[in-house]
Amino acid sequence: METQESKLTREQEIAAVINTRYSIDDQIAILRQKDTKPEAYEEFFAFCEEVKSKIPKE
Helix, strand or coil, X not given: CCCCCCCCCHHHHHHHHHHHHCCHHHHXXXXXXXXXXXXXXXXXXXHHHHHHHHXXXX
């Protein structure tokens, strides 16, 4: 049985899925190098948007 306290928020679910592919360190590096490695940033951004679109809003 799930209690209200143990249920993840939508934001936590999104972060958990993103973290399966990109570690926090990887995410920081990609964001920091956004201008010097635009392809990596675009791939990361597209993945994040895809994850967000698949997790229903509460």
